[in-house]
Structures are given as structure tokens and as C-alpha cells.
Amino acid sequence: MTAAVRRAASYLVLLAVTTVVAMPMYWLVVSALKRSDEIFTATPRWLPSGLEWRNFVRAWQGASFGRYFINSILVVLAILVLQLATSSLAAFALARRRFAGRGVILLAVIGALIIPIQVTFLANFITLKNLGWLDSYWALVAPFTASAFGTFLLRQAFLAVPDALEDAARLDRCAGLGFLWHFLLPLARPTVLAFTLVALVAHWNDYFWPLIVTNRDEIRTLPIGLAMFVSQEVTTDWNLLMAATLFVAAPMLIVFFVTQRYFIRSHMHAGLKR
Amino acid sequence: MSRAARLSPYLYLVPALVPLGVWSYYPLLFLIDLSLHRLDATSPVPTWVGLANYRELLTAPLFWRVLLNTALYTTLTVPLSIGLGLALAVLLNQGLWGARFFRTLFYTPVVLPTVAGATVALWIFNSNYGLANHLLARAGYAPVAWLTDSGVALWTIAGVGVWKTFGYFMLVYLAALQALPQTVLEAARLDGARPWDRFWSITWPLLRPTTWFVTVIALILSFQAFDFINIMTQGGPSNATNVLVFYIYQHGFQYFRLGFASAIAVVMFVLVYGLSGLLSAWFSR
Numbered sequence: 001m002t003a004a005v006r007r008a009a010s011y012l013v014l015l016a017v018t019t020v021v022a023m024p025m026y027w028l029v030v031s032a033l034k035r036s037d038e039i040f041t042a043t044p045r046w047l048p049s050g051l052e053w054r055n056f057v058r059a060w061q062g063a064s065f066g067r068y069f070i071n072s073i074l075v076v077l078a079i080l081v082l083q084l085a086t087s088s089l090a091a092f093a094l095a096r097r098r099f100a101g102r103g104v105i106l107l108a109v110i111g112a113l114i115i116p117i118q119v120t121f122l123a124n125f126i127t128l129k130n131l132g133w134l135d136s137y138w139a140l141v142a143p144f145t146a147s148a149f150g151t152f153l154l155r156q157a158f159l160a161v162p163d164a165l166e167d168a169a170r171l172d173r174c175a176g177l178g179f180l181w182h183f184l185l186p187l188a189r190p191t192v193l194a195f196t197l198v199a200l201v202a203h204w205n206d207y208f209w210p211l212i213v214t215n216r217d218e219i220r221t222l223p224i225g226l227a228m229f230v231s232q233e234v235t236t237d238w239n240l241l242m243a244a245t246l247f248v249a250a251p252m253l254i255v256f257f258v259t260q261r262y263f264i265r266s267h268m269h270a271g272l273k274r
Numbered sequence: 275m276s277r278a279a280r281l282s283p284y285l286y287l288v289p290a291l292v293p294l295g296v297w298s299y300y301p302l303l304f305l306i307d308l309s310l311h312r313l314d315a316t317s318p319v320p321t322w323v324g325l326a327n328y329r330e331l332l333t334a335p336l337f338w339r340v341l342l343n344t345a346l347y348t349t350l351t352v353p354l355s356i357g358l359g360l361a362l363a364v365l366l367n368q369g370l371w372g373a374r375f376f377r378t379l380f381y382t383p384v385v386l387p388t389v390a391g392a393t394v395a396l397w398i399f400n401s402n403y404g405l406a407n408h409l410l411a412r413a414g415y416a417p418v419a420w421l422t423d424s425g426v427a428l429w430t431i432a433g434v435g436v437w438k439t440f441g442y443f444m445l446v447y448l449a450a451l452q453a454l455p456q457t458v459l460e461a462a463r464l465d466g467a468r469p470w471d472r473f474w475s476i477t478w479p480l481l482r483p484t485t486w487f488v489t490v491i492a493l494i495l496s497f498q499a500f501d502f503i504n505i506m507t508q509g510g511p512s513n514a515t516n517v518l519v520f521y522i523y524q525h526g527f528q529y530f531r532l533g534f535a536s537a538i539a540v541v542m543f544v545l546v547y548g549l550s551g552l553l554s555a556w557f558s559r
Contacts, residue, residue, distance in 0.1 A: 006469070010365045014376050017362060021380055021437065027405050028394045044408040090290035093283035105287060112298040114550075118498045118519045119543045122526050122536055123301030123308065145293035176282065205387035207501045212527070223389040227505055230393050238397050249390040256385040260378060263385075264445060 032056070032242035039238045052239065059229075059243040064217060068225035075137060075221055076203045079144045083199055084192070087150030092180045094151070095158035096166065106155075112148035121212050128213060139213040140221070144203065150195045157188035193262045201252050222248045302543070308536035315530050327537035336513060337521070337538075343428060344517045348496040350432040351439070356488050358436065359443025360481075364473065366444075367451045377448070381441040388438065388501035395434045396421075396506055421507055424514035431502050431515055438502075439495060443488050450484040451477070486557035490550050497546045518542045 031039065032055055034048040060066070093099070094106055117124075124143055125134075133139045161184060169179050185192060207223040214220050220228070226248045230241055256263060309327055311320035331337050362380060366373045383391065398405045399420035407417040420430045454477065462472045500519040503509060509516035509524065516524070518538065526535035 007368075007370065010368065010370060013361070013365060014370075014372075017358075018376065018379060021383060023405075024391075024394050024398055024437070025382070027398060028390075031397065040403045043412075044405055086290040086293065089286040093286035097283040097286075099280070099283040102283075105291065108291070108299075109294065112294045114494070114547070115298045115302065116494065116498055116546075118500065118522075119539050119546075120298060120301035120305070122522065122532060122539055123304040124297055125526070126308070126532065127296075127301070127304070143293075143297040145297075146290040148294060148298070151290055201385050205385075205389075207387070207389050207505075211504070223387050226387075226389050226393065230389075230396070230505065238400075238403075241393055242397065245390045245393045249386050252385050252387065253382065256382070257378070263381070264449070 028242050028245060031239055032246050034239045036237060036239055055239050055243040056247065059240040060247070062240060062244070063225055063229045063232075064220075065222075065225060065244070065247070067218060068220055068222045071137075071219055072204060072221040075140045076200060078137070078141045079203050080196060080199055082141070082145045083147040083150050084196065086146045087154050087195070088180065088185060088192075090146075090151045091154035091158050092184065095155045096161075096179075096184075109148050109151050113152065117143070117209060121209070125212055134213055135215050135219065137219060140210060140219070143209070147195075147199065150199065153191055153195050154188060157191035158184050161187055190262065190265055193259070194265045197255065197259055197262050200255065204252055305536045305539050305543075308533055309540045311533045313531075313533040320533070323533070327534045328541075330534065331537050331541065336516070339513055340516050340518060340521045343513075343515065344497065344499075346428060347432055347435070347499055347517055348493065350429070351435045351496045351499075352489065352492040354432075355436045355440040356443050356485070356492055358440040359445075359488070360447050360485075362440075362444045363447035363451055364477075366448060377445070380444055383438045384441045386438070389505060391434065391438050392502050392505035395430075395502070399430055399506075422511050424511045427507055427511060427514045431499070431506065434502050434506075435496075435499060439492070443492065446488055447481070447484060450481055454480055482557065486554065489557075490553055493549060493553065494546055497542065518545075 030046070030048060033051050033053075034045070034055075035050070035052050038045055038048060090109070094102065094109070128134050128139045128142070131138075133142065165183060166175075166179055169175065169183055174182055205223060206221075207227065210221045210224045211227075214224060226244055229244055308320070310322065310324060312323045312326070313320045362376075366377055401407065401417065401419050401422060404420070406420060410417060418426060421427050458476060458480075459472065462476055467475070498519055499517055500523065503515050503517060503520050504523070507515045509520045519542070522535050522538045522542065525531045525538065
């Protein structure tokens with residue numbers, strides 16, 4: 001096979017996959033902009049006759065999406081701040097200090113990495129119920145106070161900083177937490193960003209946990225709000241459902257397109273550190 | 275060293291270790307304990323029942339159906355998403371024009387909320403007006419009941435699952451490919467080895483640790499399947515898409531049989547990590 005043929009074959013495969021990946025997204029956008037009478041047609045309409053922006057307003061008003069947005073932002077922000085704080089402190093100790101039990105603790109952190117919430121959710125649900133925290137912001141945030149993934153990732157990044165730098169900083173009376181704050185975190189910036197983005201997407205998109213612990217509409221997050229909206233509206237206004245889907249997905253899509261290289265970096269870690 | 279300096283590492287660790295203990299390790303013990311109790315509407319205070327929940331589980335025909343469904347879902351999604359991820363990573367690693375565009379596009383479903391993916395899929399696979407059946411009709415085929423035919427539904431869910439995750443595996447492979455020692459590949463090229471042979475005799479063996487990593491991750495992910503199922507089929511039609519996590523959820527939160535649901539969760543944990551362990555042993559032969 002010559003290089004030219006190989007290249008043509010490569011593009012053919014890429015285009016086929018592009019069609020499969022992009023078609024649903026295209027259909028999502030087009031459906032969101034159609035009039036209701038253009039939704040149920042005998043043959044698919046690839047383009048809407050006009051751009052029905054009012055769908056977004058009607059969808060927004062169809063459920064408490066404003067409230068869900070605020071809830072999602074509050075919950076995700078709280079989780080990110082907590083995880084960054086607890087992970088960097090723990091990673092600092094694990095990477096830069098010698099103490100009895102370090103190896104065991106590191107193993108425990110890595111072990112927690114593989115205990116999925118899909119296994120633990122029943123037990124955690126009962127714990128929260130006993131605490132009286134169900135159906136509150138606490139229930140949405142508390143189980144995600146720490147991150148085994150973040151701790152592990154930051155430890156790897158902190159390990160790469162030479163000891164000589166810490167000694168020099170200590171001479172300048174910058175030790176302990178000062179060193180973490182003024183040197184380690186800025187030096188590990190790409191890793192910090194990569195972890196923040198992965199955690200942001202995971203928790204913004206999370207459907208499973210909020211489904212388990214929320215019942216009141218006032219504290220629902222966006223994914224749950226959208227799922228409820230879908231189950232109420234189903235079989236009728238697909239254009240409104242698609243419009244709602246778009247504004248739920250849009251924030252993460254924008255974040256992703258703007259910060260792609262950090263996302264890619266986060267996978268470099270995953271792929272190489274094994 | 276002062277006492278404070280000796281103690282400080284432990285103080286730094288407490289804020290992370292306490293939540294990990296409370297929300298990851300303690301629940302494992304708690305689940306095992308719960309699974310040995312009866313805790314449901316008729317018995318709101320846990321009553322010790324020994325292995326009765328496990329006995330009931332192993333003799334429930336639905337449990338075996340659920341295991342079979344989970345096995346089919348895993349068998350479909352793991353090789354497909356990894357194979358597709360690897361193939362595309364190799365294609366995109368040739369320095370083709372537009373590679374960055376394709377990389378971004380293929381990764382987009384990964385960052386899309388599952389609820390958004392599920393909603394679009396519900397619309398596309400709608401039996402009467404969905405795009406999928408429109409396209410089939412245009413090609414001259416009869417419509418398919420994508421989500422309501424018990425022989426098809428799990429395949430549809432698996433297809434959506436692959437669509438959502440293969441981009442992740444592609445990116446992990448791409449990172450691994452770019453980290454391969456270029457000298458070896460270059461030497462093979464100079465020796466006149468053809469691309470196909472180069473791949474199978476050099477690249478593929480070198481990618482072994484990555485393949486191990488993605489296989490274990492894909493396996494764990496496939497056992498966690500829930501979101502698409504809960505939104506698109508609720509385990510139906512007639513349990514055709516009822517998989518382990520949904521089964522736990524159903525017993526825990528629809529029938530409020532928490533002891534029984536805990537037994538399923540314990541079995542699932544043992545299964546996932548038993549399989550991951552076997553896989554790891556096989557890969558590190």
C-alpha cells in the first residue's frame with residue numbers, strides 16, 4: 001500500500017467516525033432550533049426553516065433551571081475548593097516529608113481510587129440519613145471532600161520539585177505551608193489545572209449521586225433537573241428538550257474547547273504513570 | 275527535629291484521610307454488615323439474618339439475568355471502545371492534516387453530561403420520529419424498536435456507551451504513542467518493515483502497559499453503567515437492560531430492601547475486583 005492510498009484510507013475512516021460522533025450533536029442543535037411542527041415530520045428536516053430562539057426561553061421557563069444552575073455552581077465550587085485544599089495538603093506530606101507510615105498511607109490513598117461510588121452509595125446514603133443531611137447541600141458535597149485522584153496526581157507533581165529548592169526556600173524563612181503555597185503549587189500549575197478541569201467536568205455532569213440524595217426541587221443540580229424535565233415532557237416537545245439539553249451541556253463544552261491542552265495533559269499522566 | 279515538625283505531616287494528611295475513610299473505606303465494611311441484615315419496610319431496624327440475603331440473591335432468576343446483561347454489556351463495550359480508541363490514536367498519530375480537529379471532536383462526547391447524551395439518544399432512537407429510523411427507512415430497511423425491543427435495547431445502550439467513552443481511550447493511547455521511543459520505530463522503518471508489521475511487532479508490544487491500564491478502566495466503567503439505562507430504559511423492556519448498578523438501585527431505592535441491595539453491592543465489588551485482578555495477572559505474565 002502506498003503512502004497516498006494509506007492516507008486516503010485514513011481520512012475515510014476518520015470521516016466515518018466523524019459522522020457518527022458529530023451527527024447526534026448536529027441533530028441536537030438543529031432540533032433545538034426547530035418549530036414544534038417541524039419536529040414530527042415524515043422525513044427528517046436537516047435544516048430548520050427559521051431559527052426558533054424562543055425554544056430556549058420556553059425550555060428555561062419549563063422548570064426551575066435558574067435554580068438548578070445556581071445549585072450546580074455552588075456545589076461544584078465547594079467540591080473543587082475542598083478537594084484542592086485537602087489534596088494539596090496531603091500530597092505535600094506524601095511527597096515532601098518522611099514519617100512513619102507514609103508507605104501505608106500512600107497505598108490507602110491509591111486503594112481509595114478504585115472504590116467506586118456505585119458500590120458505596122447505599123452505605124453512604126444511610127450514613128447521611130442518620131446524620132440528617134439528606135436532601136441538603138451537605139449531602140451533595142460532603143462525600144467529595146477529599147479526592148484520592150487529586151492527592152495522587154499532585155503528589156506526583158510535587159515529587160518532581162528538587163529538594164535543593166526547598167532548602168533554599170527554608171533559608172529564606174519560607175518553609176512548610178509557605179513553601180507549598182509559594183513554590184509547590186505555582187510550579188505544579190499545569191497539574192493543578194488538569195485536575196481541576198477533570199473534577200469540574202465530573203461533578204458538573206454527575207447524575208448518579210444527586211439522584212440518590214436529593215428529593216426537593218430547590219436543591220437539585222442541572223443534570224437531575226434536566227432528567228426530570230425529560231421524564232415529564234417526553235413524547236411531546238423535543239425541540240424544547242433539545243434546547244434544555246444544550247444549555248445544560250454548554251458550560252462544559254465551552255470549558256473544554258477553551259482549555260483542551262490541560263485536559264489532554266491530564267491523560268498524559270494517566271497513560272504514563274502506570 | 276521538634277515535636278511540631280514531627281507531627282506536621284500527619285496534620286496535613288488528616289483533612290484528606292478522614293473523608294476518604296468515612297466515605298470510601300467505612301462504607302465497604304458497613305455494606306458487608308448491612309448485607310447480613312434485613313433492613314426494609316417491614317423491618318425498619320436491622321435484624322441479623324446471616325447469609326439469607328446472599329442465598330436469596332443466588333437463587334433469584336433475575337439476578338442471573340442481570341449478571342448476563344452486565345456480561346453482555348461489558349463484552350460489547352470494552353473491546354469496542356478500546357479498539358476504536360487505539361485505531362483512531364494510531365491514525366491520528368501519523369501527523370495527518372487536521373489531526374487536532376479530529377482529536378477534539380472525538381473527545382467531545384466524553385465531556386458531555388451523560389444526561390445530555392441520554393436525552394439526545396432518546397430522541398434519535400425514538401421509534402416513530404427518531405433520526406435513526408428515518409435513516410434506515412431511507413436506506414430501505416424496516417424501522418427498529420431501538421429501546422423497546424428486548425433483543426435490541428441493550429445493544430443500543432452499549433452503542434451509546436461506546437460513543438460516550440471511546441474518546442477517552444483514544445487520548446490515553448495517543449499520549450502513550452507519543453511517549454514511545456522513536457529510535458526503535460525509526461530503526462524498523464529503515465530496515466524496511468512495513469507499517470502493518472511495524473505496528474504488530476513493535477508498537478503493540480510496547481503499548482502493553484497502556485492496554486492493561488485502559489482494559490481495567492474500561493472493565494470498571496462497564497460495571498458502573500447506570501445513567502443511560504436509568505434515563506433511557508429504566509432497566510426495561512422486561513429487564514432486558516437491567517444491569518448490576520441498576521439492580522442495586524432498584525432494590526435499594528424503589529423496593530427499599532437495603533439489606534438485600536447491599537448483598538448485591540458486595541457481590542458486584544468482589545466481581546469487579548476479582549476480574550480486574552485476573553486481568554492484571556494475565557497482563558503481567
